[in-house]
Amino acid sequence: MMKLLVINHKFHYEMEKLVRIFMPDKKIQVVYEDCDDYNLLTSVTDEIRVEMNFDSFKKTLSAPLCEDNEMQMGRMVYSLFGEYTSFYPKWGVLTGVRPSKLLINTEKQMGREKTEEYFKNDLLVTDEKFSLARTVADFEEKIIATSKPQSMSLYISIPFCPSRCSYCSFVSHSVENDKARNLLPQYVSFLEKEIAETGEIAKKIGVELESIYIGGGTPTTLSAEQLKTVVDAVSNNFDLSTCNEFTVEAGRPDTITEEKLLVLKNSPVDRISINPQTFNNSVLEAVSRRHTAEDTVKIFQLARKLGFNNINMDLIAGLPTDTLEGFKHSLDTAVTLDPENITIHTLAVKRASGIGQSTPEIAVKNATLASKMLDYAYEKLNGKYHPYYMYRQSKSAGSLENVGWAKDGTECIYNIFMMEECHTILSCGGGAVTKLKAPYGNEIERIFNFKYPFEYISGYEEIRNRKKRITEFYSTYSL
Numbered sequence: 001m002m003k004l005l006v007i008n009h010k011f012h013y014e015m016e017k018l019v020r021i022f023m024p025d026k027k028i029q030v031v032y033e034d035c036d037d038y039n040l041l042t043s044v045t046d047e048i049r050v051e052m053n054f055d056s057f058k059k060t061l062s063a064p065l066c067e068d069n070e071m072q073m074g075r076m077v078y079s080l081f082g083e084y085t086s087f088y089p090k091w092g093v094l095t096g097v098r099p100s101k102l103l104i105n106t107e108k109q110m111g112r113e114k115t116e117e118y119f120k121n122d123l124l125v126t127d128e129k130f131s132l133a134r135t136v137a138d139f140e141e142k143i144i145a146t147s148k149p150q151s152m153s154l155y156i157s158i159p160f161c162p163s164r165c166s167y168c169s170f171v172s173h174s175v176e177n178d179k180a181r182n183l184l185p186q187y188v189s190f191l192e193k194e195i196a197e198t199g200e201i202a203k204k205i206g207v208e209l210e211s212i213y214i215g216g217g218t219p220t221t222l223s224a225e226q227l228k229t230v231v232d233a234v235s236n237n238f239d240l241s242t243c244n245e246f247t248v249e250a251g252r253p254d255t256i257t258e259e260k261l262l263v264l265k266n267s268p269v270d271r272i273s274i275n276p277q278t279f280n281n282s283v284l285e286a287v288s289r290r291h292t293a294e295d296t297v298k299i300f301q302l303a304r305k306l307g308f309n310n311i312n313m314d315l316i317a318g319l320p321t322d323t324l325e326g327f328k329h330s331l332d333t334a335v336t337l338d339p340e341n342i343t344i345h346t347l348a349v350k351r352a353s354g355i356g357q358s359t360p361e362i363a364v365k366n367a368t369l370a371s372k373m374l375d376y377a378y379e380k381l382n383g384k385y386h387p388y389y390m391y392r393q394s395k396s397a398g399s400l401e402n403v404g405w406a407k408d409g410t411e412c413i414y415n416i417f418m419m420e421e422c423h424t425i426l427s428c429g430g431g432a433v434t435k436l437k438a439p440y441g442n443e444i445e446r447i448f449n450f451k452y453p454f455e456y457i458s459g460y461e462e463i464r465n466r467k468k469r470i471t472e473f474y475s476t477y478s479l
């Protein structure tokens, strides 16, 4: 437990997030009443004061009030925690999940040079991470420019998986459980209905579909027939003539069959994901993924044989029991297979995951290792691939990033539209969130579907009611 005492300022939320970067496995209690047993005091009176009192480490820093007291306090907290833990996060005091979006927006206000100074001197972002953010932002800006006021993308959620991976915190039901498996047919039929109704709404408000993403969970947990029902529902209810990309996250190799790949191949789907996460069988076993490295290779080669020419592969840096050599082997194997996209994630340990319950300290333990893995990945991928989108998750090892790498011309535009919040994302399915983006402004409104498949089915009428808001929202704009 870490007790954070807040005196006379409103930055408690930001300070808590910053402390979490250093101690992702600790529970943080924020208190506002003066007390003696705090671990970290943050106060703004006639000066800014930060006092750390943790184990035998006791140190106080103070600074005069300035134009940006919050930033100043953040740097003081960073300095104290850095000294205490000997860990200096490469993203400095930046806690946000979208560094490239922040960079783009800051550049609009300050210009290119001042933005670099701001990132490096004020936010304490390292040269290496700033350069990554800038490369990503420069590419993203080109894609963002293609999004029009009438643009939208579509997200379909399949919150089912063949079994649960121990690092995963998504709301996804394992079909090992009879109850979840039995829900599948009903889920697909409600989803089919929601896709049709959402297609009607899209026509009515006059939006143009730019990209589609079917994710989860693991969409290929569905049978070939169910998968066809979902993909056909999209094709039959939306105008795909303006759509530039249709991704299905096949995901776990143990769910992918030739029959399912053929369903996708004989549809407008033009991008799939086959995710190894690691090519080390002992690590796969340690994280309860029920497939082998050989399964991934076999399925990848089958997908190639069937003509898929835009395939993504996800890898994770920092998995339990993995080593630097092991990660290098995984990445080298992925590069040899030659997919169009490779996405490198950093392990994030959320409380809702198996690891989060059993060994939450692994995010701290594996921080240096994950950082070395990313260094290797960036060195290996640079040149053949380029980084094109990026985000950070809370509680990731070393507070490091997730980066999508792509060969030129194969980048997943949905990822950029969604991450940078360029336009409306209409969403269907359990746990899906529709994000309405004002066509001529930055206003964003969210409509939440029920999270769990059972609630989704039983609460469908309520979802339908909530979605009436889409038409209302657009009625004030002329597209």
Ligand code: SF4
Residues within 6 Å of the ligand: 160, 161, 162, 163, 164, 165, 168, 169, 170, 172, 216, 217, 218, 251, 252
């Ligand atoms: S990591 Fe993917 S396959 Fe594993 S449980 Fe989570 S969503 Fe399912």
